[in-house]
Amino acid sequence: MEQLGFEGMPRRLFACTPTRLTTWLDCPRRYRMTYLDRPPPPKGPPWAHNSLGASVHNALAGWWRLPRRQRTVTAAGDLLESGWIEEGFADDAQSAAHRRESRLMVEGYVAGLDPAVEPLGVERTVATRTDLIAVSGRIDRLDDRRTAAGTDSELVVVDYKTGRHLLTADDARTSMALALYALAAERVMRRPCRRVELHHLPTRSVLVWEHTQESLARQLRRAEAIAGECAEADERFRADGDADAELFAPRSGVWCGWCDFRARCPEGSAASPQRRPWDGLSQLADPGQGPLAASA
Numbered sequence: 001m002e003q004l005g006f007e008g009m010p011r012r013l014f015a016c017t018p019t020r021l022t023t024w025l026d027c028p029r030r031y032r033m034t035y036l037d038r039p040p041p042p043k044g045p046p047w048a049h050n051s052l053g054a055s056v057h058n059a060l061a062g063w064w065r066l067p068r069r070q071r072t073v074t075a076a077g078d079l080l081e082s083g084w085i086e087e088g089f090a091d092d093a094q095s096a097a098h099r100r101e102s103r104l105m106v107e108g109y110v111a112g113l114d115p116a117v118e119p120l121g122v123e124r125t126v127a128t129r130t131d132l133i134a135v136s137g138r139i140d141r142l143d144d145r146r147t148a149a150g151t152d153s154e155l156v157v158v159d160y161k162t163g164r165h166l167l168t169a170d171d172a173r174t175s176m177a178l179a180l181y182a183l184a185a186e187r188v189m190r191r192p193c194r195r196v197e198l199h200h201l202p203t204r205s206v207l208v209w210e211h212t213q214e215s216l217a218r219q220l221r222r223a224e225a226i227a228g229e230c231a232e233a234d235e236r237f238r239a240d241g242d243a244d245a246e247l248f249a250p251r252s253g254v255w256c257g258w259c260d261f262r263a264r265c266p267e268g269s270a271a272s273p274q275r276r277p278w279d280g281l282s283q284l285a286d287p288g289q290g291p292l293a294a295s296a
Contacts, residue, residue, distance in 0.1 A: 013134040014231040018177035021226045028233065029250040029268075033261045036237050043260035048088030049280035052098055053162045055085045056201065057123075057140065059106050060160060064122045064141070071115030077103040088277040098281060105162075105201050120144045120155070126184035130220065133227045139181050155193035157181045161200045164281075172198050172209035179219035182211060 024031045033041050059080040063071055080103045089095035120142045127136035141158035157178055161167060172178060178196040186193040194216075198207040236244045250256075256268035257275040 013129060014132065014227045015134045015136075016223075016227050016230065017135065017137050018180050018223075019137075021176065021223055021230065024226060024230050024233070026255075027251045027259070028248045029265060030259060030261055031230070031233075032237065032248040033264070036234065041261055041264045044263060044274075045277045046087040047258075047280055048090075048094075048098070048278040049163065051085040051087045051089070052102060052281065055080060055083055055099075056102055056106055056162050057160055058083045060110070060140075061123045063110060064119060068115055068118075071110075073107045073111050076110040077107045080106045090276075090278045094278060094281075102162075108204065109199070109201050117143075120189070126181060126188050128180075128184040128187045130224060132224045135180055135184065135223060135227075137177060137181055137184065139185065142185055154195060155182075155185055155189060155191055157185060157193065157196045159196070159198050161198050162202060164202065166203065167198055167200050167205070167207050169207050169209055172196050172207045173215075176219050176223055178209075179211060179216050180223060183216050183220060 020031075020035060023034060059076060062079045062083065063076045066075060081099065084095075084099050084102075086092075086095045089098070121139060122141055123138055124142055125136060125138045126142075127134065129135070139157055140160045143156040143158055144153050145156055146152070147154050159175075159178060159181075175196065175198075178198075182193040182196055194211045196209050196211065199205075200207065233244070233247055236247060250265055250267045252265075252267045252271035254272045256262055256265070257272035258280065259265070259268055262268045262272075262274060
């Protein structure tokens with residue numbers, strides 16, 4: 001029996017992550033292949049820079065989960081070594097070289113941390129909802145820190161970065177993901193969360209942005225607008241996926257060489273040569289340089 005709809009019934013919330021929203025902005029065809037096509041098209045080979053980034057993130061998360069007395073610099077390096085992901089590298093020698101550099105990078109980073117200052121969350125999933133969307137995501141680290149005045153504490157969203165791209169405070173300011181994480185953390189913890197930080201491990205720099213209630217609200221409105229486009233696209237795809245080739249047209253360019261689905265996209269294949277799986281490896285900063293420096 002067909003179920004009839006009722007005028008004025010609330011529309012179902014669009015469930016999403018920041019990654020899903022930014023994928024739609026980057027390329028509707030990649031969005032379709034990632035989230036809508038079933039079965040999804042097979043991806044290309046794994047990327048070495050993703051393996052490196054995951055290895056570093058896993059080591060830092062594991063370090064915070066150790067008993068406090070075991071949180072040593074050497075322990076962080078050992079976690080990196082034991083959890084090293086080898087996929088995507090040109091050969092064993094390249095993998096071993098980047099493993100050694102990554103160990104120094106992780107050890108240099110944790111040397112500047114106080115192991116006794118417990119984060120509120122590590123790899124913590126947070127979620128929130130509005131009248132239009134239900135958004136969730138995983139925060140690398142959620143800190144509870146004393147303010148500069150020392151009379152109060154604040155929640156701080158920390159995101160680790162291991163890529164070669166040099167970052168600025170604008171990257172923290174404009175990140176929709178960080179803003180949504182801050183909003184979700186604020187609502188979960190029922191405390192204000194305004195400060196977001198990108199910790200760029202290769203350069204030992206911290207890129208900081210202090211949001212206001214208004215700037216967080218702007219990012220939330222932006223997320224709702226993108227989610228509205230995604231929801232409409234999803235519905236049209238379910239109705240007739242083949243009828244909406246224009247809706248899911250690719251946004252092609254030099255970045256297509258990095259796409260997992262390049263081999264299945266004629267426009268992407270023509271726009272850029274295929275990148276080798278190890279081409280995105282960072283040129284890591286000198287592990288012997290000074291501690292992390294904040295930049296606002």
